[in-house]
Amino acid sequence: MAKKYASPRGTIDFLPPESMKLLHVEAVFRDLAENYGYLPVRTPMFEATELFAHGAGESSDIVSKEMYTFPDKKGRSMTLRPEGTPGVARALIQAGWNFAEQTRLYYVGSMFRYQRPQKGRYREHTQVGVEIFGASSVTADVEVISLGVNYLNALGLENLRIVVNSLGSVEDRTAYNENLKKYIDQNHDEFCPDCHFRAEHNPLRVFDCKVPECHVILEKAPKIDEIMCEESKVRFKILQEMLREEGFAIEVDNMLVRGLDYYNHTVFEIMMEGDEGQQSSLMGGGRYDGLIKLFGGPDTPAMGFGSGLERVAEAVDWSDIADLIKPECDLAIVVLGDKAHALGTTLANLLRAAGMMVHIDHRVTSFKNQLGQANSLNAALAIIVGEDEIARGVAIVKDMESGEQEDVPVSQVVEYILSGFEDERE
RNA sequence: GUACCUGUAGCUCAGCUGGUUAGAGCGCCUGACUGUGGAUCAGGAGGUCGAGGGUUCGAAUCCCUCCAGGUACCCCA
Numbered sequence: 001m002a003k004k005y006a007s008p009r010g011t012i013d014f015l016p017p018e019s020m021k022l023l024h025v026e027a028v029f030r031d032l033a034e035n036y037g038y039l040p041v042r043t044p045m046f047e048a049t050e051l052f053a054h055g056a057g058e059s060s061d062i063v064s065k066e067m068y069t070f071p072d073k074k075g076r077s078m079t080l081r082p083e084g085t086p087g088v089a090r091a092l093i094q095a096g097w098n099f100a101e102q103t104r105l106y107y108v109g110s111m112f113r114y115q116r117p118q119k120g121r122y123r124e125h126t127q128v129g130v131e132i133f134g135a136s137s138v139t140a141d142v143e144v145i146s147l148g149v150n151y152l153n154a155l156g157l158e159n160l161r162i163v164v165n166s167l168g169s170v171e172d173r174t175a176y177n178e179n180l181k182k183y184i185d186q187n188h189d190e191f192c193p194d195c196h197f198r199a200e201h202n203p204l205r206v207f208d209c210k211v212p213e214c215h216v217i218l219e220k221a222p223k224i225d226e227i228m229c230e231e232s233k234v235r236f237k238i239l240q241e242m243l244r245e246e247g248f249a250i251e252v253d254n255m256l257v258r259g260l261d262y263y264n265h266t267v268f269e270i271m272m273e274g275d276e277g278q279q280s281s282l283m284g285g286g287r288y289d290g291l292i293k294l295f296g297g298p299d300t301p302a303m304g305f306g307s308g309l310e311r312v313a314e315a316v317d318w319s320d321i322a323d324l325i326k327p328e329c330d331l332a333i334v335v336l337g338d339k340a341h342a343l344g345t346t347l348a349n350l351l352r353a354a355g356m357m358v359h360i361d362h363r364v365t366s367f368k369n370q371l372g373q374a375n376s377l378n379a380a381l382a383i384i385v386g387e388d389e390i391a392r393g394v395a396i397v398k399d400m401e402s403g404e405q406e407d408v409p410v411s412q413v414v415e416y417i418l419s420g421f422e423d424e425r426e
Numbered sequence: 427g428u429a430c431c432u433g434u435a436g437c438u439c440a441g442c443u444g445g446u447u448a449g450a451g452c453g454c455c456u457g458a459c460u461g462u463g464g465a466u467c468a469g470g471a472g473g474u475c476g477a478g479g480g481u482u483c484g485a486a487u488c489c490c491u492c493c494a495g496g497u498a499c500c501c502c503a
Contacts (some may be wrong), residue, residue: 006476009494061501065427083503111503116427119496120503127503194500259502269502281503308503336461369455371463379463386461400463 010115010123012310021313022126024321025155026108029128029307032151033106036143038130041105043087045112049077055086055291057261059201066113068123080112083260084129084306085288086295092133093297102134108309120280126309129285133292136301138235141266141287142242144303148270148283149248151307155316157282159273162248165256166236167204168228170264170290176227177203183221190217207255223254232265239266262288266303272315282315283307330421331381332374332400333360334367340385343410347383347395350414356421374400381420383413 007013014022030040049069056063068080081087084107097103111127130147132140145162152160167173180203184191191199191206195214198205206218225233243250258267267286285305292300331351335344341362348358359377361370367384374382384396384405395413398405408416 006494066501115501125503284503306503311503334462367462375463384462388461
């Protein structure tokens with residue numbers, strides 16, 4: 001269809017009932033995050049470009065080719081946020097936050113990445129996420145991961161693959177990167193050009209390479225868990241044990257490095273089992289103990305995750321919970337004539353104020369049509385008022401299911417309906 | 427950014443190797459039921475066949491360009 005305007009590439013519109021699904025997923029997330037003591041945080045949708053470049057790492061794909069960057073009217077380089085963490089970190093530092101205390105925050109908001117759109121991969125998507133600052137212990141990692149898993153479980157997503165890895169401490173990671181670079185240089189000819197580039201900028205990323213030859217030679221490369229200090233190894237081991245104790249079937253994948261440079265120690269990703277499409281990743285996160293300091297704050301440990309709302313909503317099986325996303329219409333008002341419409345509006349407002357969901361049509365249309373609407377809205381009751389009823393000073397209250405109806409004096413209609421409504425609620 | 431597939435009523439799609447007024451189901455509207463919904467039956471509205479150009483007597487159908495969606499790279503949420 002040739003419509004005059006179309007949504008920009010890679011963006012999606014959500015009309016009812018799809019929009020209700022997103023709200024439901026978001027509500028489940030908020031409730032659960034708050035149960036864990038996380039409080040909401042909101043930060044700008046765009047920031048100085050430097051913030052993201054510095055945080056995620058110049059060589060990461062997100063920064064090097066996926067950012068929506070533009071100059072503002074004074075020529076300053078701004079970027080629509082590609083992820084939530086840097087903005088939150090910046091906001092806390094800017095506010096002079098007391099990082100000696102433990103802080104739990106959650107957010108919900110749009111993220112932007114300029115990439116080739118595909119199912120489950122959009123240029124604007126909503127991300128929910130949590131961050132915990134000031135806690136360096138493994139138990140904080142376990143909390144974040146289990147909050148994530150419980151969130152997905154709460155939506156009926158059970159067949160999850162929970163993949164974890166450890167990148168070691170910040171020092172381990174630095175040492176490992178050098179090691180890896182050396183290894184790649186030594187076997188220079190056997191790596192692809194992309195990997196040569198990665199070796200220069202961020203050697204860890206070679207594990208993301210999909211060229212089979214690179215994988216072969218990488219098999220013999222030094223592994224992070226070989227380089228890691230004893231303390232880091234123990235930490236990772238404890239993490240695995242604790243997660244298993246929580247009943248999670250976790251997988252360890254020492255190739256999992258994640259797309260952002262600021263991670264250390266724990267990294268994890270959760271995807272749908274069997275869903276081998278490449279967009280199956282529902283959630284990803286990890287520990288970023290160096291970020292606050294990198295941004296000029298005090299040395300503060302931190303851990304968090306981000307999760308794509310649209311992807312999660314798409315993975316949910318809505319057939320069981322269809323009722324949750326359908327607005328329950330309690331009552332429809334059916335009127336004929338101006339006087340009846342005015343009376344109907346008054347009644348509607350009184351009933352709405354009492355908490356009922358009331359529908360009324362503002363067009364001039366037949367009883368038949370209006371009752372049809374009441375029916376398709378699944379209204380439990382209808383109030384019918386026409387000229388006859390106005391003259392007699394009554395309204396007809398009709399039970400939509402049984403079809404029974406009865407005359408009620410106008411002055412008593414609200415009370416009559418509310419008494420039944422209350423009963424039903426108990 | 428690369429490759430392949432797709433784009434026909436509001437929705438899901440049919441339309442054989444180019445041939446006259448482009449179809450179905452669902453939905454919507456109207457009537458049977460002149461002030462009463464769900465079922466049934468009958469009728470109706472709704473399409474510059476994604477956009478632009480080309481080939482042809484003739485294009486939804488073939489060719490080119492663009493736009494959009496999907497899939498695989500890539501990357502991730």
